[in-house]
Amino acid sequence: MEQCLKKSYQPGSMLSLALTKGLINEPGQNSCFLNSAVQVLWQLDIFRRSLRQLSGHFCLGDACIFCALKSIFSQFQQSRERVLPSDSLRNALAETFKDEQRFQLGLMDDAAECFENILEKIHLHIESDSATDSCTSKSCITHQKFAMMLYEQFVCRCCGASSDPHPFTEFVHYVSTTALCQQVDRLLGKTERLRSDMFGELLQAANNTGDLRSCPSDCGQSIKIRRVLMNCPEIVTIGFVWDAEQSDLTDDVIRAIGPRLNLTGLFNRVTDENAKRSELHLVGMICFSSKHYSAFAYHTKSSKWMFFDDATVKEVRIPLSLFTLTMCWAVMTSTYRLIHVR
Numbered sequence: 230m231e232q233c234l235k236k237s238y239q240p241g242s243m244l245s246l247a248l249t250k251g252l253i254n255e256p257g258q259n260s261c262f263l264n265s266a267v268q269v270l271w272q273l274d275i276f277r278r279s280l281r282q283l284s285g286h287f288c289l290g291d292a293c294i295f296c297a298l299k300s301i302f303s304q305f306q307q308s309r310e311r312v313l314p315s316d317s318l319r320n321a322l323a324e325t326f327k328d329e330q331r332f333q334l335g336l337m338d339d340a341a342e343c344f345e346n347i348l349e350k351i352h353l354h355i356e357s358d359s360a361t362d363s364c365t366s367k368s369c370i371t372h373q374k375f376a377m378m379l380y381e382q383f384v385c386r387c388c389g390a391s392s393d394p395h396p397f398t399e400f401v402h403y404v405s406t407t408a409l410c411q412q413v414d415r416l417l418g419k420t421e422r423l424r425s426d427m428f429g430e431l432l433q434a435a436n437n438t439g440d441l442r443s444c445p446s447d448c449g450q451s452i453k454i455r456r457v458l459m460n461c462p463e464i465v466t467i468g469f470v471w472d473a474e475q476s477d478l479t480d481d482v483i484r485a486i487g488p489r490l491n492l493t494g495l496f497n498r499v500t501d502e503n504a505k506r507s508e509l510h511l512v513g514m515i516c517f518s519s520k521h522y523s524a525f526a527y528h529t530k531s532s533k534w535m536f537f538d539d540a541t542v543k544e545v546r547i548p549l550s551l552f553t554l555t556m557c558w559a560v561m562t563s564t565y566r567l568i569h570v571r
């Protein structure tokens with residue numbers, strides 16, 4: 230076991246990659262969904278540093294996701310082991326979601342929802358009394374760094390009538406892969422090839438597909454939904470919803486994924502000035518294949534992409550080309566980090 234783990238760990242540069250470690254997933258544990266989410270969170274510098282600076286929180290003891298995550302992170306930093314257990318967080322998650330029968334021990338679960346729920350619980354551990362849509366706490370990493378504050382509205386282009394704006398907050402922006410691929414086909418009918426800067430527009434078009442309503446003033450027009458972003462999130466996560474168990478769209482989705490994302494492309498309108506000029510870069514992906522999750526994450530210090538498959542940690546060249554080599558991969562989430570504001 231030890232030998233095998235050592236072999237599968239291929240360090241690029243010992244110094245810079247010393248902080249990348251694998252996570253144990255014993256047979257029957259089915260913890261790959263959690264391990265993948267934790268690896269992406271750990272590699273997000275903004276998240277890692279912010280969590281380190283926080284200490285005060287509403288503690289739930291054995292069921293405390295905040296403490297469990299902090300303990301894994303401090304082990305990532307201090308332990309000499311190359312592979313660590315994630316049991317404390319697995320147990321806390323199972324205890325927290327006992328009543329809902331989700332994330333229970335030994336059972337496989339959804340990595341994107343796990344990622345999203347960890348963020349939501351961190352908010353509750355910091356700001357227990359504020360509703361998740363109205364949190365303004367400066368120390369809440371979840372809302373300060375990850376939240377997309379949006380409102381939806383139907384506006385008629387013909388008569389100008391509009392529905393009441395519906396404000397909401399999301400940490401993961403979900404997009405149907407079927408709708409995404411339809412938009413790719415539509416675009417390829419018009420242009421020769423996909424440009425990598427079109428990804429945001431493709432996602433927006435996919436998200437708006439089918440969201441038609443009749444005009445609120447009954448002018449007879451069918452009108453589309455508009456989604457408006459009101460803040461400038463530092464981290465944006467896209468969740469891909471696979472509408473069918475067996476999808477032949479994997480290649481198309483992978484080809485559509487862009488390394489950069491503009492918020493003005495992703496939403497119908499962006500009101501925040503920084504968000505208008507921002508460019509986000511792909512820094513993490515959680516993938517699902519053969520009933521198993523693994524993750525890719527960008528290691529900033531060494532400028533390298535790392536592949537995390539439970540105990541196995543490898544440096545990979547370019548993740549997107551690796552995807553085309555292993556066709557069976559399905560991307561579940563892709564996480565983007567704000568790099569600069571033009």
Ligand SMILES: [Zn+2]
Nearest residue numbers: 288289293296
């Ligand atoms: Zn705690």
Ligand SMILES: [Zn+2]
Nearest residue numbers: 352364369372
């Ligand atoms: Zn919050």
Ligand SMILES: [Zn+2]
Nearest residue numbers: 385388444448
């Ligand atoms: Zn109208």
